[in-house]
Every structure is written in structure tokens, then in C-alpha cells.
Amino acid sequence: MSKVNYTSLEANSKGFYGLMGILIAVILAGLGAAYYMEHNGHWVTGMNNQIVWGTPHVFAIFLIVAASGALNVASIGTVFGKAIYKPLGRMSSLLAISLLIGGLMVLVLDLGRPDRLIEAMTLYNFKSIFAWNIILYNGFIAITVVYIWFMMEKKMNKYYKAAGFVAFIWRLILTTGTGSIFGFLVARSAYDAAIMAPLFIALSFSLGMACFILFLMATYKWSDKELGDAVINRLKNVLGIFVAAVFYFVLAYHLTNLYATQHHGFERFILAGPSGHTPLFWVGQMLIGTAAPLLIFYTKLGQSRTWIAIGAALVIIGGFAQLVTIIIGGQAYPMPIFPDMDVISSSFGDAAAYFTYTPSLPEIVLGFGGVAIAIIIFVFGCAVLRFLPTSLADNVADPHHKAESRA
Numbered sequence: 001m002s003k004v005n006y007t008s009l010e011a012n013s014k015g016f017y018g019l020m021g022i023l024i025a026v027i028l029a030g031l032g033a034a035y036y037m038e039h040n041g042h043w044v045t046g047m048n049n050q051i052v053w054g055t056p057h058v059f060a061i062f063l064i065v066a067a068s069g070a071l072n073v074a075s076i077g078t079v080f081g082k083a084i085y086k087p088l089g090r091m092s093s094l095l096a097i098s099l100l101i102g103g104l105m106v107l108v109l110d111l112g113r114p115d116r117l118i119e120a121m122t123l124y125n126f127k128s129i130f131a132w133n134i135i136l137y138n139g140f141i142a143i144t145v146v147y148i149w150f151m152m153e154k155k156m157n158k159y160y161k162a163a164g165f166v167a168f169i170w171r172l173i174l175t176t177g178t179g180s181i182f183g184f185l186v187a188r189s190a191y192d193a194a195i196m197a198p199l200f201i202a203l204s205f206s207l208g209m210a211c212f213i214l215f216l217m218a219t220y221k222w223s224d225k226e227l228g229d230a231v232i233n234r235l236k237n238v239l240g241i242f243v244a245a246v247f248y249f250v251l252a253y254h255l256t257n258l259y260a261t262q263h264h265g266f267e268r269f270i271l272a273g274p275s276g277h278t279p280l281f282w283v284g285q286m287l288i289g290t291a292a293p294l295l296i297f298y299t300k301l302g303q304s305r306t307w308i309a310i311g312a313a314l315v316i317i318g319g320f321a322q323l324v325t326i327i328i329g330g331q332a333y334p335m336p337i338f339p340d341m342d343v344i345s346s347s348f349g350d351a352a353a354y355f356t357y358t359p360s361l362p363e364i365v366l367g368f369g370g371v372a373i374a375i376i377i378f379v380f381g382c383a384v385l386r387f388l389p390t391s392l393a394d395n396v397a398d399p400h401h402k403a404e405s406r407a
């Protein structure tokens with residue numbers, strides 16, 4: 001691979017200040033929404049006694065899972081020695097930290113009592129997967145910061161590969177912990193499954209790569225830097241593999257549930273039920289998030305950058321729909337407190353066919369506030385430090401470009 005030079009993003013244009021102004025406005029709106037919900041209580045949201053994890057949790061887990069997957073680009077270059085990915089390592093690591101901080105902001109502000117986070121950080125219950133995740137999230141940020149330092153500081157380059165291995169293992173553990181939040185909840189028919197951990201790992205690969213492709217294309221388009229087809233096509237092909245992997249684990253998850261009689265009720269609710277989760281699964285997750293991107297990436301449409309960007313956006317939309325189905329749909333289906341027994345209905349929701357949930361505006365605004373936090377950290381980081389390769393033209397990024405052109 002040709003020697004790669006790095007530069008920062010120009011931060012003295014009207015477009016830059018305009019973008020920062022919009023992002024700051026969205027962040028302030030998100031903070032205002034969090035204050036409104038905290039001051040008035042969660043009764044002003046769409047959440048209730050049955051569905052206690054709402055839209056903010058979907059945004060938070062989406063950003064956290066995508067953060068782990070965004071680091072995958074750097075890991076492929078460092079751990080697996082793929083030269084074409086190495087120039088992208090700095091951007092990949094910065095995006096991973098940005099997405100994680102955005103997700104954690106939403107998660108903390110949705111607790112109702114953010115000040116109690118201090119107790120979660122000082123009084124650990126190691127039987128709780130949530131306590132483990134506090135360590136995993138903080139460790140991920142610290143390790144990735146060190147990873148970036150080793151990449152950017154020449155004196156520390158000799159430790160760069162070792163740091164990459166640690167970051168790779170840590171991000172797998174982190175996503176396993178996030179998936180295990182649901183896998184360990186045995187009381188819920190939707191969650192009681194060990195396959196949740198590998199499913200979330202595959203989902204992180206997919207969402208993280210889709211986010212990275214969009215951020216990469218937008219950044220280089222905005223800064224008028226050269227971005228060759230070699231990098232885009234390689235990332236697009238890898239994203240297609242990750243989308244197919246998510247589909248495999250989703251298929252295995254539902255087939256396993258259909259085999260177990262105790263999960264037939266939940267499968268009927270998700271796959272052919274009367275609620276909105278059924279069309280969300282088939283249209284949002286399977287059609288928009290799986291079939292359409294695969295069709296784009298592996299046909300002639302995949303030769304167009306516009307269609308590649310559309311495909312990556314569809315993966316993100318489908319992944320968000322999938323998390324809504326898992327998080328909210330899993331709570332909407334009632335817990336079988338008395339299996340094989342007739343339960344008398346009451347005002348507390350006993351014997352209900354399913355529970356409903358409609359997100360409120362403050363929940364949605366808080367979620368987008370987290371997204372804005374992630375974007376502003378990424379943009380500010382690119383403007384302050386040299387995260388961007390000066391050029392990602394084919395003759396710079398593709399180690400085989402010169403040999404092919406000579407032939």
C-alpha cells in the first residue's frame with residue numbers, strides 16, 4: 001500500500017458552522033426533552049407498567065451496537081492484516097467512540113434519575129449484566145482512545161497491532177454483553193435465548209459498517225477529497241456479508257422458537273399477529289433491511305455510489321426496525337405468569353392479548369439528541385485532529401491497482 005498522509009477537516013466554512021449549529025440545536029432539544037420527562041415523570045411518555053423500555057432505549061442500543069461494529073473496519077486492517085482497511089482505522093475508531101457516547105447519553109438521560117448512575121458505577125452487583133456493561137462501555141472508550149493514540153503517535157506504532165487485538169476482543173465481549181441483557185431475561189418469551197449474543201454481534205457488524213460507509217462518503221464529499229471505487233466496493237461487499245449473517249441468525253432464532261412449544265405464542269404474535277410489530281418485522285426488518293440491501297449490493301445497482309448509500313441507509317432503517325421488534329415487541333407480548341392456566345382479566349392488564357405503546361415526542365427528540373451528539377463528536381474530532389486520509393484514490397488505497405493498470 002502506498003504511504004498514506006492524514007489531514008483534518010476544514011472548519012472555517014459556512015457549511016461547517018451551519019452543521020454545528022443544527023447539531024447543537026438538536027442536542028439542546030434532546031436535553032430539554034430529558035428535563036421535561038424527568039421533571040414531570042415518565043407518565044408523559046408512551047411507556048407504561050408493561051413496556052418500560054421505549055424509544056430512547058431503542059436509540060441507545062442502536063448507537064451502542066453500531067459503535068462496536070464501526071470499529072470493525074479498523075479491526076479488519078489491524079487484526080486480519082488487510083492493507084486496504086488500514087488507512088481507515090483512525091476514522092473507524094473515532095466513529096466508534098462517537099456513537100457509543102451518543103448512545104450512553106440517551107441511556108443515562110432516560111433513567112429518570114441520572115444521578116443514580118453514580119451508584120451503578122460504585123456499587124457493583126456482578127450478578128447483573130447491567131453492572132458488567134458499565135465496565136464494558138467505559139473500557140471500550142478507554143481502549144479505543146489508546147488504540148487511536150498508538151496509531152497516530154510514531155513512537156507508539158510498535159504497540160499498534162497489540163492494541164488492535166485488545167480492542168477487537170473487547171468489542172466482541174461488549175456486544176455479547178449487550179445481547180446478553182436480553183438473553184438472560186428468562187421471564188420474557190421473546191428474550192430467553194442464548195442466540196441473542198451472536199445475533200447482536202452480527203447486527204453490530206451490519207449497523208456499524210452501514211454507518212461507517214455513510215459517514216465516509218459524506219465526509220469525503222463535503223471536504224472534496226478523492227474517494228476511489230476500490231474502498232467503497234470493498235466496504236459494500238463486506239456489508240452485504242454482514243446483512244446475510246444477520247438474516248441467518250434471525251432465521252435460526254425464529255426456527256428455534258417455533259420448535260419449542262412454549263414460544264409458539266410469541267412467534268405467532270410477531271410473525272402473524274394483530275399488532276403493528278408483524279408488519280414492522282416483515283416490511284421493516286426483512287424487506288427494507290435485508291432483501292432490498294442485498295439486491296442492491298449484489299446486482300448492477302451496486303455499481304452506483306448513490307445506490308450503495310441508499311443500501312446502507314436501508315440497512316440502518318431495517319436494523320432500527322429489528323431493535324424495535326426485539327425491545328418493544330418483546331415487552332408487548334405478555335409474560336406467561338401462569339402457563340396453561342386461564343387468567344381473569346383486570347385493570348392491571350392480566351390476560352391481555354398484547355400491550356400497546358405509542359412513543360411520545362420527547363422520547364423521539366431525546367433519541368435524535370443522542371444521534372446529534374455522535375455526529376458532532378465525529379465532526380469536531382475530524383476538525384481538530386488528523387483522522388482523514390488525504391486521499392483514498394484507488395492507486396493509494398488499493399495495493400493491486402498499479403499492477404493491474406500496467407497489465
